[in-house]
Amino acid sequence: MASIVQLRPPVAVPQGAVTAARAPLASxxxxxxxxxxxxxxxxxxxxxxxxxxxxxxxxxxxxxxxxxxxxxxxxxxxxxxxxxxxxxxxxxxxxxxxxxxxxxxxLRRTYQSSLLFRDLSVRDNLFLAVRGVGNGRFSLRRAGAGHPSTRATQDLLDRARLSHIADERVANLAHGQQRQLEIGMALAGxxxxxxxxxxxxxxxxxxxxxxxxxxxxxxxxxxxxxxxxxxxxxxxxxxxxxxxxxxxxxxxxxxxxxxxxxxxxxxxxxxxx
The missing domain is CATH 3.40.50.300 (P-loop containing nucleotide triphosphate hydrolases)
Structure with a gap:
């Protein structure tokens, strides 16, 4: 038996309805x-x-x-x-x-007002940022010198140009150094x-x-x-x-x-x- 196909009239698309909002994303x-x-x-x-x-x-x-x-x-x-x-x-x-x-x-973001742990060291702030975006962030086991989180923290210290004050308490940093630290934390992960x-x-x-x-x-x-x-x-x-x-x-x-x-x-x- 031949199939019966029901034809529907084409839907009119208003001129200009296909806008940039519907354009495909570029790779x-x-x-x-x-x-x-x-x-x-x-x-x-x-x-x-x-x-x-x-x-x-x-x-x-x-x-x-x-x-x-x-x-x-x-x-x-x-x-x-x-x-x-x-x-x-x-x-x-x-x-x-x-x-x-x-x-x-x-996706990361820094804020106008500093969101830092002021009573911790620069190194500890970066370490927390690394653990916060990585696997095992709820682990209570202390990371050793060879742990990936420890190595990633040292890498951020170098990239943020803060290695020379790694163990300084954040509250003692100059404003510009705190901004650098925020950028370093945003680079985690x-x-x-x-x-x-x-x-x-x-x-x-x-x-x-x-x-x-x-x-x-x-x-x-x-x-x-x-x-x-x-x-x-x-x-x-x-x-x-x-x-x-x-x-x-x-x-x-x-x-x-x-x-x-x-x-x-x-x-x-x-x-x-």
């Missing part, structure tokens, strides 16, 4: 934000933001106070998930994942992308030079996105910039394009530029 995408919005009641702190960060790319998000930068970071890491839009991390939709699951997938929230805030000129050297020494395959008010630092260590204003994307371009943009200068850079 080189590390972080993709599609029309991300974060509202608090009637206030849209982040409003329809779309950003793409390639694997290995160094990216900056700039803007004046209240532009929505930190709220955007909170949405990416999962502290305050978006109220609309989607977030993709290396092709996987992480919009609904809790923060600890995002961390396990290789081979992250694939790090969100740096104003790493240069409160640093002296010497400490800022050290920060630039540290950011420049990060592996080429590792992506990072930083929020920064110090343009001299931000534009020196990244290859792509997005400027936000009133919760929305104002401009995206290379550091040279952003620095030379008249509207960016008027809104963000001010008379200094």
């Amino acid at each position: 080189s995408d590390a972080l993709v934000l599609r029309n991300v919005t974060r509202a608090f009641g009637a206030l849209r702190a982040v409003d329809d933001v779309s950003v793409s960060v390639s694997a290995g790319q160094k990216y900056a998000i700039l803007g004046s106070n209240g532009a929505g930068k930190t709220t955007l970071f909170n949405a990416i890491i999962g502290d305050f998930p978006p109220t609309a839009g989607r977030i993709f991390f290396f092709g996987e939709d992480i919009t609904e994942l809790p923060p600890h699951e995002r961390i396990r997938k290789g 081979a992250p694939r992308l790090i969100l740096f929230d104003e790493p240069a805030a409160g640093l002296s000129p010497v400490e800022r030079r050290e920060l630039v050297a540290l950011l420049g020494s990060l592996p080429a395959h590792m992506s990072f996105v930083l929020i920064e008010h110090d343009l001299d630092i931000a534009l020196r260590v990244v290859d792509r910039v997005t400027v936000m204003h009133n919760g929305r994307v104002l401009r995206t371009g290379s550091p040279a394009e952003i620095e030379g943009d008249a509207q960016v200068q008027a809104i963000y850079m001010g008379s200094k530029h």
